[in-house]
Amino acid sequence: MKTLLQSAALGLALVMGLAPQTRAADKPEVVRITYVSSPFNVPSIVMRAKGYLEEAFKPFGIRVESPEITSGAAQVQAIAAGEIQIASVLGGTSAILGKANGADVQVIAAYSRSPxxxxxxxxxxxxxxxxxxxxxxxxxxxxxxxxxxxxxxxxxxxxxxxxxxxxxxxxxxxxxxxxxxxxxxxxxxxxxxxxxxxxxxxxxxxGDGIIAPTTVIGVRGEFLRNHPDLVEAYLAAHRKALDFMAENPDEALKLAAEEQKISLDDARRMMGWYDFSIRMTDKDVANLADEQAFMVSSGMLKKTIDIKADLIAPKAFELK
The missing domain is CATH 3.40.190.10 (Periplasmic binding protein-like II)
Incomplete structure (x- = not known):
C-alpha cells in the first residue's frame, strides 16, 4: 500500500510532467541537504531540532546528511558536482549565477523574503x-x-x-x-x-524600499527529474516546520534564539523581518530579475537567463 508521501509524490510528478524514471531499488542510499541556520533561517532550525527530515525520508529507507555549507556559491558548486541534492537556503543571486554558468540547478520553492x-x-x-x-x-x-x-x-x-x-x-x-x-x-x-x-x-x-531579495530552495535538476517523490518528501518536511512555527511560535522562537545564541527579544524582533511563505510569485520573479539586472550592470554576469522558464520549476508557483 502506498504511503501518503509516495502518493503525493506521484501527484507532483504528474503535475510537473515528469514520468517516474527509477524503481525503488534505484533510489540513493543517502540524500544530502545543506543546513544553513544564519542569518535567521527558522524553518531550517525547526526542521533539524524536530527531526522532520529524517522522518520524511524514513519511509524510503534513505539516510539524510546535512552538510553546513553557508556560501551560496559553494552550494551551487556542490550541486553542479553532484555532492548535494538540495540547497535548502540559496540566495537568488547565487542561483542565477549558477544557472547562467551552466549549473544544473532548479528552484523548487521560495525560502524567505527579508529586505x-x-x-x-x-x-x-x-x-x-x-x-x-x-x-x-x-x-x-x-x-x-x-x-x-x-x-x-x-x-x-x-x-x-x-x-x-x-x-x-x-x-x-x-x-x-x-x-x-x-x-x-x-x-x-x-x-x-x-x-x-x-x-x-x-x-x-x-533593504526596505531599496531592494526586495528572495531566498530560494534549489535542487539538482537531475535529482528533481529522477526523484520527484524525494523532492516532495523534502517539501513535506519543510511545510511541517512552517506549521510548527505557526502553531508553536514561542517554542520556535526559543529554538531559533538558542541556535543563533541571541536573546528571545532579539529573536522576536528578527522574526518580524521575515516572510517564510514558500509559494513563488510573479513578484518573486520580478525581484530575481532585478538581481540579475544588477549583476549584469556590475559586470558580474554576461549571459542572462529567463528566470521563470529556465530557473524555476513550474510546481513552485502552485505550492501552499
Whole structure:
C-alpha cells in the first residue's frame, strides 16, 4: 500500500510532467541537504531540532546528511558536482549565477523574503548616512544580496560603487573589522547586524524600499527529474516546520534564539523581518530579475537567463 508521501509524490510528478524514471531499488542510499541556520533561517532550525527530515525520508529507507555549507556559491558548486541534492537556503543571486554558468540547478520553492534583515551599518561615531560613505571603506561579501543593497543605496544617494572602497569580506570578518575600527561601514545581515547594534553601532540603511531579495530552495535538476517523490518528501518536511512555527511560535522562537545564541527579544524582533511563505510569485520573479539586472550592470554576469522558464520549476508557483 502506498504511503501518503509516495502518493503525493506521484501527484507532483504528474503535475510537473515528469514520468517516474527509477524503481525503488534505484533510489540513493543517502540524500544530502545543506543546513544553513544564519542569518535567521527558522524553518531550517525547526526542521533539524524536530527531526522532520529524517522522518520524511524514513519511509524510503534513505539516510539524510546535512552538510553546513553557508556560501551560496559553494552550494551551487556542490550541486553542479553532484555532492548535494538540495540547497535548502540559496540566495537568488547565487542561483542565477549558477544557472547562467551552466549549473544544473532548479528552484523548487521560495525560502524567505527579508529586505529589513539586510543592512549597511557603521559604528556609533561613524558615518550617519549613505551619502557620508563617499571615499570611505565598506566591508562585506561581494556578489551577494548585500552587494546589491550597497550599490542600490549608493545610487539612491547619487553615488556609485566607485565612490567607496568596497572590501570583500564574509559576514563575521566584516562585523569584526567594523567593530575594530578597521573599516568605516559594513554590509551585514541577521545576528551579525544585531551584534553591531548591541555594541553601540547603528544602521544607516536597510533593504526596505531599496531592494526586495528572495531566498530560494534549489535542487539538482537531475535529482528533481529522477526523484520527484524525494523532492516532495523534502517539501513535506519543510511545510511541517512552517506549521510548527505557526502553531508553536514561542517554542520556535526559543529554538531559533538558542541556535543563533541571541536573546528571545532579539529573536522576536528578527522574526518580524521575515516572510517564510514558500509559494513563488510573479513578484518573486520580478525581484530575481532585478538581481540579475544588477549583476549584469556590475559586470558580474554576461549571459542572462529567463528566470521563470529556465530557473524555476513550474510546481513552485502552485505550492501552499
Amino acid at each position: 529589513k534583515a539586510f543592512g549597511i551599518l557603521a559604528r556609533g561615531d561613524g558615518p550617519s548616512s549613505v551619502a557620508d560613505l563617499k571615499g570611505k571603506t565598506v566591508a562585506g561579501p561581494k556578489g551577494t544580496t548585500l552587494h546589491q543593497l550597497l550599490a542600490a543605496a549608493l545610487a539612491k544617494a547619487g553615488l556609485t560603487l566607485s565612490d567607496v572602497n568596497h572590501v570583500n569580506m564574509d559576514l563575521g570578518a566584516a562585523r569584526a573589522a567594523l567593530l575594530a575600527g578597521k573599516v568605516d561601514a559594513a554590509t551585514l545581515a541577521g545576528n551579525n547586524a544585531l551584534a553591531v547594534e548591541q555594541a553601540g553601532g547603528k544602521i544607516i540603511a536597510n
